[in-house]
Amino acid sequence: MTKRNCFCGRLNRKDAGSKVIVAGWIKKRRDHGNLIFVDLGDRSGVVQLAFDPRVAKDTHSIAHSLREGWVIMAGGKVLLRPADSVNPKISTGEIEIQVEKVDVLNSSLPLPFSTDDEVELNEEVRLKYRYIDLRRPVMQRNMQLRYEVTKAVREFLDRQGFIEIETPFLTKSTPEGARDYLVPSRLNPGEFYALPQSPQLFKQIIMIAGFERYFQIVKCFRDEDLRADRQPEHTQIDIELSFIDEQDIFKLIEGMLKHVFEKTKGITIPTPFFSLSYEEAMERYGSDKPDTRFDMELKELSFLGKEGSFSSFQEIVKNGGCVKGITLPGPVNLSRRELDELKLWATNRGAPDLAWVIFAEKVKSPLAKFYDSSTLDKMAQASGAKKGDVLFMVAGSKDTVCKALGQLRIFLARKFNFIPEEKFNFVWIVDFPLFERNETGRLISVHHPFTSPCEENIPILETNPDEVTSRAYDIVLNGQEIGGGSIRIHKKELQEKIFKLLGMDEVRAREKFGFLLDALSLGAPPHGGIAMGLDRLVMILAGEKSIREVIPFPKTQKAVCLMTQAPSPVEEEQLRELHIEIRED
RNA sequence: GGGGCCGUAGUUCAGUUGGCUAGAAUGCCAGACUGUCGAUCUGGAGGUCGCGGGUUCGAGUCCCGUCGGCCCCGCCA
Numbered sequence: 001m002t003k004r005n006c007f008c009g010r011l012n013r014k015d016a017g018s019k020v021i022v023a024g025w026i027k028k029r030r031d032h033g034n035l036i037f038v039d040l041g042d043r044s045g046v047v048q049l050a051f052d053p054r055v056a057k058d059t060h061s062i063a064h065s066l067r068e069g070w071v072i073m074a075g076g077k078v079l080l081r082p083a084d085s086v087n088p089k090i091s092t093g094e095i096e097i098q099v100e101k102v103d104v105l106n107s108s109l110p111l112p113f114s115t116d117d118e119v120e121l122n123e124e125v126r127l128k129y130r131y132i133d134l135r136r137p138v139m140q141r142n143m144q145l146r147y148e149v150t151k152a153v154r155e156f157l158d159r160q161g162f163i164e165i166e167t168p169f170l171t172k173s174t175p176e177g178a179r180d181y182l183v184p185s186r187l188n189p190g191e192f193y194a195l196p197q198s199p200q201l202f203k204q205i206i207m208i209a210g211f212e213r214y215f216q217i218v219k220c221f222r223d224e225d226l227r228a229d230r231q232p233e234h235t236q237i238d239i240e241l242s243f244i245d246e247q248d249i250f251k252l253i254e255g256m257l258k259h260v261f262e263k264t265k266g267i268t269i270p271t272p273f274f275s276l277s278y279e280e281a282m283e284r285y286g287s288d289k290p291d292t293r294f295d296m297e298l299k300e301l302s303f304l305g306k307e308g309s310f311s312s313f314q315e316i317v318k319n320g321g322c323v324k325g326i327t328l329p330g331p332v333n334l335s336r337r338e339l340d341e342l343k344l345w346a347t348n349r350g351a352p353d354l355a356w357v358i359f360a361e362k363v364k365s366p367l368a369k370f371y372d373s374s375t376l377d378k379m380a381q382a383s384g385a386k387k388g389d390v391l392f393m394v395a396g397s398k399d400t401v402c403k404a405l406g407q408l409r410i411f412l413a414r415k416f417n418f419i420p421e422e423k424f425n426f427v428w429i430v431d432f433p434l435f436e437r438n439e440t441g442r443l444i445s446v447h448h449p450f451t452s453p454c455e456e457n458i459p460i461l462e463t464n465p466d467e468v469t470s471r472a473y474d475i476v477l478n479g480q481e482i483g484g485g486s487i488r489i490h491k492k493e494l495q496e497k498i499f500k501l502l503g504m505d506e507v508r509a510r511e512k513f514g515f516l517l518d519a520l521s522l523g524a525p526p527h528g529g530i531a532m533g534l535d536r537l538v539m540i541l542a543g544e545k546s547i548r549e550v551i552p553f554p555k556t557q558k559a560v561c562l563m564t565q566a567p568s569p570v571e572e573e574q575l576r577e578l579h580i581e582i583r584e585d
Numbered sequence: 586g587g588g589g590c591c592g593u594a595g596u597u598c599a600g601u602u603g604g605c606u607a608g609a610a611u612g613c614c615a616g617a618c619u620g621u622c623g624a625u626c627u628g629g630a631g632g633u634c635g636c637g638g639g640u641u642c643g644a645g646u647c648c649c650g651u652c653g654g655c656c657c658c659g660c661c662a
Binding site: 048090127197226445 | 589
């Protein structure tokens with residue numbers, strides 16, 4: 001017996017009577033003394049092996065010593081199971097293999113945890129023994145799905161005339177943006193490469209090089225704090241095209257996602273997607289990545305600062321602030337304690353305060369005494385609150401109010417299960433401002449410094465930079481930003497002007513981006529593109545809550561790999577070669 | 586940088602007001618068992634209660650510190 005000739009999970013009643021050789025891992029052993037059953041699994045699934053001493057005595061005695069996790073090869077005859085022993089829970093449940101010969105290819109210590117999906121496991125132990133974790137069917141499915149997604153993407157983009165081109169991982173550190181991962185240069189003492197935060201400049205250069213349609217499925221590196229949807233290295237589907245505008249990109253990505261959803265989930269998603277301006281998204285959802293699977297939109301209630309006698313609202317509105325609210329559909333019973341907790345939750349997230357109004361038979365609210373019944377009616381009308389609903393309000397600067405209510409909206413929707421989990425709601429977010437201000441009041445790019453301002457705002461770039469709209473766009477799926485991009489600047493002069501507005505003098509612009517400026521002056525075509533977050537997309541498709549579930553070897557919140565223990569100290573000699581000394585701070 | 590939750594057999598957890606010789610389930614080991622598939626039955630082994638310090642007659646439990654994991658704010662063009 002030398003080679004397996006079929007996969008465990010593929011066997012069925014049609015194979016009855018044939019002789020097969022299978023190989024895989026022992027998932028379970030049920031030893032009846034004489035009859036021994038072993039569930040053998042490979043990537044395709046599980047099949048039951050039956051060891052009968054009357055069939056093969058030696059083989060049966062080997063079976064007695066087999067254990068979960070051992071790797072074996074087994075040969076025998078596929079038999080239909082007795083009718084009362086059929087297991088409808090598995091695809092191979094109608095048959096079993098009556099084993100005549102078994103080879104132990106490798107034994108195993110008892111596994112740190114079982115590889116069936118039943119038990120909830122601590123992530124710490126899963127990551128330490130990731131190879132065992134990855135044997136679990138759910139993880140096998142997730143990895144398979146991830147592969148199917150990338151396959152569908154390549155298939156689609158290939159048909160659209162794209163070519164995949166690789167860009168360097170050892171590249172140049174750029175100012176602004178995320179913190180770079182740095183790689184010291186042995187041959188150039190004191191100098192460093194940076195791992196790319198994205199292949200942004202290379203893909204623009206590729207356009208200038210005349211490839212017109214580029215894509216790459218590529219790792220990107222950002223040395224920032226981690227979250228459930230953020231890892232220090234993540235994978236982008238990076239795309240760039242020449243001679244196109246926003247609509248071309250939208251159509252392309254809608255087509256690509258349609259293809260991916262059809263190929264991987266058999267779901268037809270409706271296209272084109274809706275789009276929302278950044279401003280409208282903030283106004284209505286309090287987020288630039290709105291989850292549009294449920295309503296609970298933010299409503300404008302600033303008239304409450306003009307009517308009635310609630311001085312806190314009056315003060316805020318008089319000073320240019322606003323009052324907005326969201327309505328929690330009732331009937332809900334919120335205790336005083338829960339309301340206090342929500343208030344604390346909101347104030348911890350930047351809201352100056354959280355006001356609530358319960359529209360019960362009688363209006364219940366600490367604010368009720370400040371308003372007459374007609375204003376309270378108006379409040380109900382403006383917020384859309386009906387009998388039994390609870391209205392939550394925040395007052396303050398527009399930005400603070402929207403962001404706080406946006407987070408509260410998500411929190412409440414989760415708490416009260418208002419989110420239809422089976423839905424896939426896409427939305428384009430457009431008309432972002434080109435700039436925002438940092439703590440010191442300096443202009444910084446909202447997207448990145450290579451994003452084109454919209455044509456009609458170019459004249460006011462220097463005079464009213466805060467009012468300039470960019471040609472950037474994000475694509476949001478179920479409240480997750482799954483991609484973003486822009487039409488780029490393709491004229492040197494405009495690019496130089498942007499650098500200057502960002503506070504970069506000519507010398508520094510030259511030093512950091514000289515190659516780009518040179519390239520832009522040597523026949524750069526109009527171009528633009530997008531980068532899709534593969535991990536997030538697959539996470540949503542897999543119905544998972546964290547991208548770690550779709551990344552084979554993810555890192556912990558402290559950016560540590562629990563399997564390899566990276567990062568780790570290195571030999572003194574390595575440091576010397578790299579001209580690096582460790583500073584004890 | 587900050588807020589919250591968590592850490593007890595291999596695993597998942599319980600452990601009350603400080604009284605514990607630290608339990609359960611599962612897994613593991615040995616034996617029994619011819620139709621199981623969460624097999625069953627009998628017996629057994631298995632613990633630095635994350636780590637360090639403190640309070641106390643006595644600490645898994647209280648206090649301080651520290652390490653680690655998760656969620657979030659900041660950060661992430």
